Amino acid sequence: MSGTVQQNNKISGGMDMIQTDHVLDAKGLACPMPIVKTKKTMKDLEPGVVLEVQATDKGSKADIKAWAEKVGHYYLGTVEEDDVLKHYLRKASDDETVPETKHDHVISNEELNELLSNDAYTLLDVREPAEYAFGHIPNAVSIPLGEIEEKMTELSKDKKVLVICRTGSRSDLAAQKLSSNGFEAINVVPGMSEWNGETTSNL
Amino acid sequence: MSLNKMHASEVAAKIINKNDLFILDVRNEDAYADWKIDGESVTSMNVPYFDLIDGVEDILEKLPKDKEILVVCAKEGSSIFVGEELVEAGVQNVSYLPGGMKAWSEYLEPVKVSDLPGGALYQFVRIGKGCLSYMVESNGEAAVIDANRMIENYTSFAENKGLTIKATFDTHLHADHISGGKDLADQMGGTYYLPEEDAGEVTFDYTPLKEGDVFSIGDVKLEPVYSPGHTIGSTSFIIQDQFLLTGDILFVQSIGRPDLAGKAEDWVTDLRTTLYDRYKEMAGELTVLPAHFSKVEELGENGLVSAQLNELYRVNDGLNVEKEEDFRKMVTENLPPQPNAYQEIRETNMGKISPDEETQREMEVGPNRCAVN
Numbered sequence: 001m002s003g004t005v006q007q008n009n010k011i012s013g014g015m016d017m018i019q020t021d022h023v024l025d026a027k028g029l030a031c032p033m034p035i036v037k038t039k040k041t042m043k044d045l046e047p048g049v050v051l052e053v054q055a056t057d058k059g060s061k062a063d064i065k066a067w068a069e070k071v072g073h074y075y076l077g078t079v080e081e082d083d084v085l086k087h088y089l090r091k092a093s094d095d096e097t098v099p100e101t102k103h104d105h106v107i108s109n110e111e112l113n114e115l116l117s118n119d120a121y122t123l124l125d126v127r128e129p130a131e132y133a134f135g136h137i138p139n140a141v142s143i144p145l146g147e148i149e150e151k152m153t154e155l156s157k158d159k160k161v162l163v164i165c166r167t168g169s170r171s172d173l174a175a176q177k178l179s180s181n182g183f184e185a186i187n188v189v190p191g192m193s194e195w196n197g198e199t200t201s202n203l
Numbered sequence: 204m205s206l207n208k209m210h211a212s213e214v215a216a217k218i219i220n221k222n223d224l225f226i227l228d229v230r231n232e233d234a235y236a237d238w239k240i241d242g243e244s245v246t247s248m249n250v251p252y253f254d255l256i257d258g259v260e261d262i263l264e265k266l267p268k269d270k271e272i273l274v275v276c277a278k279e280g281s282s283i284f285v286g287e288e289l290v291e292a293g294v295q296n297v298s299y300l301p302g303g304m305k306a307w308s309e310y311l312e313p314v315k316v317s318d319l320p321g322g323a324l325y326q327f328v329r330i331g332k333g334c335l336s337y338m339v340e341s342n343g344e345a346a347v348i349d350a351n352r353m354i355e356n357y358t359s360f361a362e363n364k365g366l367t368i369k370a371t372f373d374t375h376l377h378a379d380h381i382s383g384g385k386d387l388a389d390q391m392g393g394t395y396y397l398p399e400e401d402a403g404e405v406t407f408d409y410t411p412l413k414e415g416d417v418f419s420i421g422d423v424k425l426e427p428v429y430s431p432g433h434t435i436g437s438t439s440f441i442i443q444d445q446f447l448l449t450g451d452i453l454f455v456q457s458i459g460r461p462d463l464a465g466k467a468e469d470w471v472t473d474l475r476t477t478l479y480d481r482y483k484e485m486a487g488e489l490t491v492l493p494a495h496f497s498k499v500e501e502l503g504e505n506g507l508v509s510a511q512l513n514e515l516y517r518v519n520d521g522l523n524v525e526k527e528e529d530f531r532k533m534v535t536e537n538l539p540p541q542p543n544a545y546q547e548i549r550e551t552n553m554g555k556i557s558p559d560e561e562t563q564r565e566m567e568v569g570p571n572r573c574a575v576n
Binding site: 039062067 | 231232233234251252253254256276277278280281284561565
């Protein structure tokens with residue numbers, strides 16, 4: 001199994017499930033192999049997907065983080081389970097650095113902060129489950145962008161939907177979809193990457 | 204042409220003998236910034252291995268053509284990986300450090316300080332970490348002071364010389380490295396001594412180390428001297444009226460810091476009294492042998508770290524702060540960061556936790572930071 005990539009894995013991460021798109025098994029491998037394999041795997045993945053790297057080399061945590069930051073991937077975090085380190089990385093996507101928003105109803109992080117306790121709004125976090133798991137605004141509902149079509153029925157149309165992601169790009173797409181389905185959707189820009197308020201973690 | 208090995212002992216010899224060495228350190232940038240191999244004759248360059256996975260072409264220009272190149276990483280895997288890439292690219296004279304920085308952190312260089320009646324005094328220089336421990340041997344008996352956890356260094360040294368380790372001493376409860384004193388004593392059937400004032404939370408058996416006791420190791424006399432300030436129990440040793448083992452109270456270029464257990468304010472007066480009264484009353488001809496060095500420049504001939512006491516009263520800034528208030532400020536403000544994992548290290552030295560060897564290694568990685576500079 002070593003070095004293989006499984007698809008659509010759901011594993012237990014502490015109290016909650018962390019759903020990831022791909023899992024790389026680098027257990028038992030010594031430095032530099034966990035990073036060599038991560039790099040190779042990332043190359044073949046679609047932008048924006050989350051990779052879970054399982055490793056037993058303790059040094060892999062600092063190195064994966066440093067490597068990801070250097071090449072522009074987004075390091076979500078690491079959880080340790082039974083001596084296995086699970087690192088979560090989201091592959092860089094080009095549209096993230098300069099988000100071109102098309103949905104015209106937009107508010108800032110500061111404006112969002114004022115609305116958090118307002119019952120007329122639902123806060124919807126459309127990032128990947130692993131991103132949500134490592135830190136989200138309390139009471140934010142999680143529906144990843146990829147599942148928005150099938151799961152938007154879970155949201156109440158009586159409330160306005162504040163849509164947030166990391167940089168405002170995925171939330172823009174989600175807000176557009178919600179709008180065309182009769183929701184009053186508002187995109188939060190820039191989103192979690194610049195959020196200084198309270199967050200909570202499922203881990 | 205192939206990739207060579209350069210063991211920690213060979214690296215130490217190059218540093219002590221001031222032979223040129225070029226180091227390509229392929230750990231991540233944070234690890235390098237925190238701690239690296241230093242030496243007056245050492246030049247080093249940091250390029251993380253993950254920048255070199257696809258090849259070393261980008262750095263070939265920056266490598267010296269006429270020097271031996273040592274590739275270093277945390278353990279050794281990445282240095283072998285990069286080293287082989289360099290060899291393949293046609294670079295001459297490339298080695299890697301087996302065991303990496305972990306091996307470097309654990310390497311002890313035994314240096315003879317002096318002959319003693321019936322034997323000698325040795326300083327064990329832990330060159331990668333800056334810890335100094337000592338062995339007194341005379342007529343087949345030996346004592347070890349401030350032993351590191353890698354006790355096989357002392358047992359094999361004693362075995363080669365046919366010595367029985369009768370006693371091990373810790374000058375204080377260490378916070379920067381894991382003590383081997385207790386294990387060494389247990390293994391060799393000797394007695395482990397620790398200052399009682401530092402041992403309040405110690406969970407295992409030890410024998411209190413007190414001023415007034417006199418220990419005889421063969422024909423050599425060891426006298427403990429209570430000298431608090433780094434910790435409340437810190438105890439120095441005078442050996443054969445010639446050598447003063449100062450523990451973490453006084454170093455060659457600096458003095459101890461009193462804050463490791465969050466007691467800077469309480470212990471600063473003790474530290475002042477020890478350095479400005481107790482030590483001052485002692486014979487100036489004593490050779491000071493500390494438990495640490497902070498810069499490789501402190502390594503003298505053969506790697507020995509030592510200085511004469513009256514010389515230190517002349518040149519060591521920490522001994523020349525006239526006003527008590529200024530002294531207090533110096534030792535309580537602007538202190539360097541605490542050693543890595545110092546809480547866990549203290550708890551290990553008290554017997555409260557027993558991490559496995561790999562964890563102990565991890566805890567000790569990094570420089571020691573016990574001094575006020």
